[in-house]
Amino acid sequence: MMNMGGPTTLPEVGDFLSRLFHDRDLIQLPWQKRLAPLIAGRRTPKIVEQYRKIGGGSPILRWTKLQGAEMCKLLDEIHPETAPHKTYVAFRYARPLTEEALDEMAADGVQRAVAFTQYPQYSCSTTGSNLNELYREIMRRKERGAPEGNIDWSIIDRWPTHEGLIETFTQRVRDVLNTYPEDVRATVPIMFSAHSLPMQIVSGRGDPYPAEVAATVAGVMSRLRWSNPYRLTWQSQVGPSAWLGPQTSDTVKGWAKQGYKDAVVVPIAFTQDHIETLYELDQELVEEAEEHGMTLKRAESLNDHPLFIKALADIAASHLDTMDGTTSTETTRSGAVETWNQGRTSRQMQIRCPGCINPVCGEQKKFFADGTVGVGEDQLRS
Template sequence: MVLSPSVGTSAATRLAFRQGISAPCRGATVPRLASSSLTHDSVALARRLSARGISSKTSASAVTAAAAPASSVAACSRSLATVASSNTGSKPPTAVLLMNMGGPSTLNEVGDFLSRLFHDRELIQLPFQSRLAPLIAARRTPKIKDQYAKIGGGSPILRWTRTQGDAMATMLDELHPATAPHKAYIAFRYARPLTEEALDEMAKDGVTRAVAFTQYPQYSCSTTGSNLNELYREIQRRRKEGRPEADIRWSVIDRWPTHEGLVEAFTQRLRDTLETYPAEIRQTVPIMFSAHSLPMQIVSGRGDPYPAEVAATVAAVMARLGWSNPYRVTWQSQVGPSAWLGPQTSDTVKGWAKQGHKHAVAVPIAFTQDHIETLYELDIELVEEAEEHGMQLKRVESLNDHPLFLRALADIAAAHLQSVEGTKATSETSSVAVHPFAQGNCSTQMGLRCPGCTNAVCGEQKAFFKSGGAPLDAAA
């Protein structure tokens, strides 16, 4: 999410990226699922990825390595907006557009990132916004640059999204050959590659079929909704100009909070952390499932579904754990004096410390990649706060390149394409986990606007994607 102290207000961040793109780990083993239809194919596909030089699990040394320098990122041979596909040939790829808010990859991008954020009235409404936004961004830039400098000089979210997209596209070619080849593109809301850059790349590739795939499992108007609104506006702009890419046929994966692979990946990450505690206290350690907070005006006033979908993910993870530990859903990154979703993650630490708890585990339940909010807010700020109150806090590792999570992305896309295209499962796709929100061009839930929504673009966007990208008069 975006209205974060780590993005636009306060904080300073983690020492170095604990990730980056690692060298392939050919000897990596794939975690075993206790009971899941994903098990067999996850292992087989992960092994094939490893054989092709795509890492299914980073090595231990790579996890703690510093990020690659910005110059190496700039020198990357493929487009900023795309992930390389293993497929070549004359047939244009089926595009899978990975949407996220993004983050500045270098310190020089911080100012532009903040300017775009503060200009966006769908997220932040200010009086005289066109004048105030650049002033606020300019004032914040030095402080935020310092924060990003402390996590290696930029956000790792682009590198992780590339890693995830590359693995997803490779598996998707096997899971759903009817729409192969597949190619992952990246569209960030506030950082490069922006939506227009992704569409430019898709136009160059001759794409005629695309899936907009939100990288936020739980839907919110302030994240997935904002990305889709921006994509819709850009498509309409190109349609007015008569550009061919404006006629791409679209469908949307707009939420996936309880997908089996997502839940199992979170569960395994959490179980790995819990097993670092002595057996005699392991099941007494309280768990904080931390997600980015939202103003109550958005939740109660507008009716945003985000809190309910976060709770659904948490309940699914705890059920998989057998409800072994006490837990709470907590909310981080509150900004300003107005009422936000609570309890705040930091306040939870203080409260538990006063009650005598000596240990706690934090799970970034709404984030699928490491970025400034995990690397600083949880890894540094919250850890230090816990220590000041006599507690030891451990943060569960982000999903990043967990093999089951990579398979989940491919499963979700395959189930969605089967739903939209009406294709039948083959021997390779027969065990693709059913995605409950694979309901055609978008989920049934996406078609319902928030009760308090007053943004006309939301209604137009939903009608557009529900129709598969038809002109507005046809969608009506």
Template structure:
């Protein structure tokens, strides 16, 4: 019951009817057109290191190719990242080989979902709308300027950082920026990799390594929202989308629909190192189930495995196949670790898993809508960001704790940097 009370404000400001109207309007347009929904925000000039604003709000995510022409570069960067896909000392050789072999196949998949990933469109929309709310509820840190930094696709982290500098942050002028991870559950492979990349470019662009007269005292002051697996806004947004999908089943079948919470899997080598991701995803699932009243049976499953090594299971596709073979046709797939649609939902779930189930006669397999433009979700992002800005804390206590089996020097230095930023806020 503890999760219900904080949601009263959220549900008053963003009712289910608002969500229904938004969903209806966006479903009528192709995602390339809907990308124009993002509010245009003029550049902010930072000329004071003592004021609380302006504040840069940087949404960090994996990203995805916006066009099929970007697929090759996206895969090349993805398979070069040892934090995400650890290939050991052979990474510089195996990474390019794997990405080159997979590019034609992945291009076809992106072509089937509209010619590219909608994740940039949704990230820009979510960050822009969140900043509009923040300007209203947190005027002392306003104006809030939205930025998007992707790990493997445009806009890349280095391009975002260069834009920050061009907009008047840093380079002796100070200013504050918040790295807001859009992976609600922390993993060294996702949030950790993105923050390591951010730290790398900070070192290159705002220390003596950058050359010239660099005033490190006037560098950007960073803080991090590094995880938020049970935030009330996140939980309520998921729950409302699940309830909407459950309503499509006849009343006599509704309580027996199995909820399959599907998250991106991890290599077992990462899990066994002590990565917190599986536990944090499970925390999200449990919180959603509590909000729903635990009326339906459920399982947590894992998708998007790559390569022959062992990955965290059970696999989403195998789970659906097993249940369907046993006569359990009423299943709802819930993308529990994603904040918007992308290839894993639009192709892997919709066009592979669900289509294969339907071919076997299972007509009750559905997917809950992704968070995308949910007003409840965006309001939740703003409330979370305001709490962070008010706290004076640079990052969570968990952020400073390394995995028991971690041997990465870069990870160590990155964590130390963000933890030490608290003294500068």
């Protein structure tokens, strides 16, 4: 189960930030190897304080382990032909890291594995970065003849419109809307907030993330019968460069000026609580709304919602069926049309962004699509 991860304890914050600022799939800086530690060091005290305010660390590992364990229980029941199933957590910036997950898989003698992104909407800077790191680590192990270098891999690389995901989000939104009096309920605006991206990644490279997030939002609003006014907004901008907008905080200010007194915020790109929900939304944004005369309520994260656990199991089971050739690749086990995952990877993953300049992306996509390594792979392991 791949995700960004988060520091479980306060002493881990510095290493977490250092790995993040070293990642050239996410951020590209001149003299990055020198600048990354400096930037991480400067930001660490501020971020430590934010984690302190949410309890002393991120709960994302706890939620991911719980989701994985519950998914496997259900998967063993609905897909016994590949049971028993076990999940391994591979975080990009916090422990357990990708290399630690592979070490654990090697100790267990794993021969067949599915890399299952926990970002429902694909971005080169999130799922892409996780897969690039997984590919590099596999290549390192192939070089030294380690058995885990020969694991048979397939990828669940995106699932933004899966019916279980959409229905769980819809229930979370309905739960918070139902806290308002019936006569005003349909007038409360909804902010679907997702982590922003620099415009260089979106317009320069052609990253599919904004379109896939919008697809999730449209799915939820369709289930809600377009009952409320809404906007897709973006949070967590860092630095002075142009990012996707409007920013979530700016939306609150704008709606307050227009006379709105209430709003609902929905973390539409996150499947677990972590610092961006527990601090940025629950504390910073709520306080900002209050300063502008608004009352803000947040829809709960998906976390351990039974429908979401079922969705994870259904996605995994349908993928395994596809690999076995036992079901149509365009129909999920529950009967809904689903075209994101077809074969070892989705068709969408097999095309690079039009403006991609990262050679690792091409090599990684080829490797996971057909199990082969292309020309130039010797340059990618450094």
